[in-house]
Amino acid sequence: MVVDVEGLRMRYGSRDVLDDVSFGVDRGQVVALLGPNGAGKTTTIEILEGFRRRSDGRVAVLGVDPAHGTEQWRARVGVVLQSWRDHGRWRVRELLAHLGSYYAPYSTPDHPRPWDADELVAAVGLTDQANQEVRRLSGGQRRRLDVAVGAVGRPELLFLDEPTAGFDPEARREFHDLVRGLVREHGTTVLLTTHDLAEAETLADRILVLDGGRIVADGTAADLAHRFAGxxxxxxxxxxxxxxxxxxxxxxxxxxxxxxxxxxxxxxxxxxASLEDSYLALVRRAESGQRVAS
CATH class of the missing domain: 3.30.160 (Double Stranded RNA Binding Domain)
Structure with a gap:
């Protein structure tokens, strides 16, 4: 199991932001963490990435407690944030080659690192922009570069935080194809957060619905629609x-x-019954205090 979470809690003062969260992610899965603002999605992801210390519970990511992750462990994990700043004068290929050089010491026969820069540029569909300055990329091209930066070390697990926020429909479809390619051709496991119900339904093998700091549902889009939407x-x-x-x-x-x-x-x-129907029904039940069986 790539991600194994049991009894996860996060407290700020007397308030529980996460309350007894438990779930697992198997190798090669695309799992979406879905929920309204304040549900605890970002906190959960930051704990799994090792950026935030939890209050209680057991967490293992690639067999390691992320609170004590070494540099070697971090080389196995990729992170794509909603946005990040860089030097716009970098050219696409040289930026990826430079970042990739940091992963070379962690290469093993079983998991060679990093990706060859030209291969990675082709994988994310930026071959024509390989020698272009980052600041001159379009929004969709820039998001492809974001994924390339997160994937440059050939991660076994890739975190995507609101990956298509602000995308037009064509750019969103192209991004989904890119993620599917990483999973299909390279066996990458993906854990993403999103507010986009259609994105979760289209891209994810499994959907975890988080509300009020608790997992209120776990299953495929079809499962959730069948069980909860009426x-x-x-x-x-x-x-x-x-x-x-x-x-x-x-x-x-x-x-x-x-x-x-x-x-x-x-x-x-x-x-x-659609995923949207399921999602709204689940959130209404959770907010009314009704117990939701996942």
């Missing part, structure tokens, strides 16, 4: 009259409609 909605027309029915068994209901009405059924629509 019924599907079926719409259809018979004899010119429009009907709507909510049901947990939409496929069976539609089949029954055709058995009863045959070809008189027209304009049949089935709206499946």
């Amino acid at each position: 019924d599907d909605e079926v719409r259809w027309t018979v004899g010119g009259e429009r009907f709507v029915r909510s049901t947990p068994h939409s496929t069976a209901f539609a089949r029954e409609l055709f058995l009863v009405h045959g070809e008189d059924v027209a304009d049949l629509e089935i709206r499946r």
